[in-house]
Amino acid sequence: MKKKPLTTTTTAANQTKPPKPPAKPTTPANHDHSGHEHGEGCSHAKKIAGPNGGRVITSVEPHAEFFVTPDNKVRITFLNEQNQPIPVAEQTVGIVCGDRSNPTTLTFTKAADNNFLLSNETLPAGNNHPTIVSFKTTPAAPTVRAKFILNLTDCPTCDHKEYACTCSHSH
Ligand SMILES: [Zn+2]
Numbered sequence: 001m002k003k004k005p006l007t008t009t010t011t012a013a014n015q016t017k018p019p020k021p022p023a024k025p026t027t028p029a030n031h032d033h034s035g036h037e038h039g040e041g042c043s044h045a046k047k048i049a050g051p052n053g054g055r056v057i058t059s060v061e062p063h064a065e066f067f068v069t070p071d072n073k074v075r076i077t078f079l080n081e082q083n084q085p086i087p088v089a090e091q092t093v094g095i096v097c098g099d100r101s102n103p104t105t106l107t108f109t110k111a112a113d114n115n116f117l118l119s120n121e122t123l124p125a126g127n128n129h130p131t132i133v134s135f136k137t138t139p140a141a142p143t144v145r146a147k148f149i150l151n152l153t154d155c156p157t158c159d160h161k162e163y164a165c166t167c168s169h170s171h
């Protein structure tokens with residue numbers, strides 16, 4: 001049996017990221033671009049937010065906007081190549097969010113006007129939950145999955161929450 005070396009000092013791995021300053025209320029005066037050059041640090045041409053300010057999922061066709069509503073539900077809107085909303089066709093969506101040992105499953109209902117899918121359940125409390133969005137374009141189509149960490153913190157350098165952030169900084 002091997003003996004572990006006794007190290008009680010904090011390793012660098014525990015402090016890779018400095019903590020972010022607390023989010024300020026969004027007023028034009030507080031909009032801070034000081035740490036960051038637009039056109040250099042921001043790759044707006046590549047990363048774009050959806051028409052509602054949500055995250056655009058491009059691994060599925062047509063693309064889908066993942067947006068967290070003020071009441072903590074998820075709204076999925078499908079988008080055309082111009083990033084404009086299109087009606088829901090035969091697509092179905094399911095989301096698994098949160099701790100792997102105790103995940104929250106979200107099921108979706110199509111809006112009466114077919115314009116979006118809205119989750120029947122709310123997201124789990126807390127932040128930075130691993131999230132898996134599963135799409136089926138038609139009932140017979142293979143499932144397409146998008147995985148990301150759902151960070152609901154306001155981005156300090158753009159007008160979106162981090163899950164929909166259009167900046168090129170790492171998260
Ligand atoms: Zn960001």
Ligand SMILES: [Zn+2]
Binds near residue numbers: 157158160166
């Ligand atoms: Zn940003």
